[in-house]
Amino acid sequence: MRIEGWRQDKISESTVMIVGVGAIGCEVAKNLALMGLGKLIIVDNDVVEVSNLSRQMLFTDEDVGRPKTVAASEKLVKMNPLIKIEQYYKDVRELDENLFRSVDVVCSCLDNWPVRRWVNSICVELDKPLVDVAMEGLYANLQVVLPRKTACLECHGENLIPKEVQLAECTLRRRKPEDLKKDLEEQRIYLRMELIEKLFSVGIKTIFDLKYSQAQVLERLDEETRVKLREVQELLKPKMPALQSVAATIGGLASTEVVKIIHGEEFGKIFKGLIVYDGYSSRFTKVRLERKKECFVCGDYVKTEGVEINVSLDDKVIDLKKKIAENFGIPDPEILYKKWKLEDEQTLREIGVRDGDIAYIETSRRFTPLPLKLIIAKSE
Ligand SMILES: [Zn+2]
Structure with missing residues (x-):
């Protein structure tokens, strides 16, 4: 004092x-x-x-x-x-x-x-x-x-x-259980295919998902799988x-x-x-770090207008997810549009997206979904 x-x-x-x-x-x-x-x-x-x-x-x-x-x-x-x-x-x-x-x-x-x-x-x-x-x-x-x-x-x-944290697992959703098996084997972790398929069924498709899956996801697994998953998480912990x-x-x-x-x-x-x-x-x-007005977390217009992203009506949802992954370093985006969760293979045209529409990105990286303003190329 x-x-x-x-x-x-x-x-x-x-x-x-x-x-x-x-x-x-x-x-x-x-x-x-x-x-x-x-x-x-x-x-x-x-x-x-x-x-x-x-x-x-x-x-x-x-x-x-x-x-x-x-x-x-x-x-x-x-x-x-x-x-x-x-x-x-x-x-x-x-x-x-x-x-x-x-x-x-x-x-x-x-x-x-x-x-x-x-x-x-x-x-x-x-x-x-x-x-x-x-x-x-x-x-x-x-x-x-x-x-x-x-x-x-x-x-x-x-x-x-x-960079490896930002984009490590942006290969995203087209993954097959074999891909996860291979990634794990590179870390010297060997799991039965049956187990990996169970993980896939609740959306655990990458090592990232394995390491950082939240409790709600784990609850959807049976006890035996959950115990095994905890063991794997232990092995993957950063040392x-x-x-x-x-x-x-x-x-x-x-x-x-x-x-x-x-x-x-x-x-x-x-x-x-x-x-x-x-x-x-x-x-x-x-x-010295300048705050970025266009930052997708603390930017001036994130809440009111969303962050802008350029799209084409012929883009599939998976293409949009890749753009999101590259632009914002979000490896696991799910896109919500008018209360629907969009499917990877749909095109934006099929969904009926119009210029300036707002979609929301859900990701384990953020506390709240990120509003995204879809800007369609002028020629369309
Ligand atoms: Zn910021």
């Missing part, structure tokens, strides 16, 4: 959600608890593993096998008995949106792009400040997203999100090199930004952009 401008009352009244309680998530949670935050909501769908213990400082041997959120809550309450903690041992995409509405800041400490992008989209949609942090080896980065004021994760996605000191560095910076956001602009200047840390050469690089 001796720090000039520090408002403990504001911190004590605030709620922060931390998504992902891995190395960085542990650091941020510990920092915020020690700084006297009022309430912390922590979300993670993993349990503690032995390999986590060298860099996830809230866990010890006794926690192995326990949900990370449960183990973390116990430690945090010991550090600060006054803090309120709500923990969710769940996929963040299954949480009620009102929970997001109740927080002041979201801090995303995830290890994979698909869910980071989903968190980015809900934060922009609900106008919640987001601090997104990630690391790999001796590198780490931090981006602050103040919805519709600063760039979101998608504004420069074509440059900042790895990223990570170092405790780097987690502490970037987690420390992230916590300070969270505290500044809680203060409003009254306590230091909130960092608006991207910080990249390179531990090999002890270098911090600040990257």
Whole structure:
């Protein structure tokens, strides 16, 4: 409280959600608890593993096998008995949106792009400040997203999100069960054809679908298939090199930004952009990011007019899906038009699409469907 401008009352009244309680998530949670935050909501769908213990400082041997959120809550309450903690041992995409509405800041400490992008989209949609942090080896980065004021994760996605993540599985829906079998065998995972056909029947057609399928999809599988699918998901989990000191560095910076956001602009200047840390050469690089008015997540007209896409009446729905995949890096679009879900083989002419019509894209990458304005070439 001796720090000039520090408002403990504001911190004590605030709620922060931390998504992902891995190395960085542990650091941020510990920092915020020690700084006297009022309430912390922590979300993670993993349990503690032995390999986590060298860099996830809230866990010890006794926690192995326990949900990370449960183990973390116990430690945090010991550090600060006054803090309120709500923990969710769940996929963040299954949480009620009102929970997001109740927080002041979201801090995303995830290890994979698909869910980071989903968190980015809900934060922009609900106008919640987001601090997104990630690391790999001796590198780490931090981006602050103040919805519709600063760039979101998608504004420069074509440059900042790895190409293989963006387009890895844009081969889309014409896949056959054999394709998935082959992709899995490349990862040394061998499944019976019968099982793969069952996965196909609920729309799990790519490794991406396998890794990130949501609970509603899993519920449609029988128990045996579901158990097998969980085993496969375990094998496909990203194994990223990570170092405790780097987690502490970037987690420390992230916590300070969270505290500044809680203060409003009254306590230091909130960092608006991207910080990249390179531990090999002890270098911090600040990257200024302009918000893109035409961004398909935070753009000015996304909600009112939709994002535009050029089409031809002779395009089939599958062609439109490919365009969407290429333009927006969405690998699994489903298109809703006047309440129908469109079939791949129909042409836009057969469906009766007119210039300027709005369709909606549903994807696991976004919290809400993306409105899409269909612009038909003039000659038609
Ligand atoms: Zn954006």
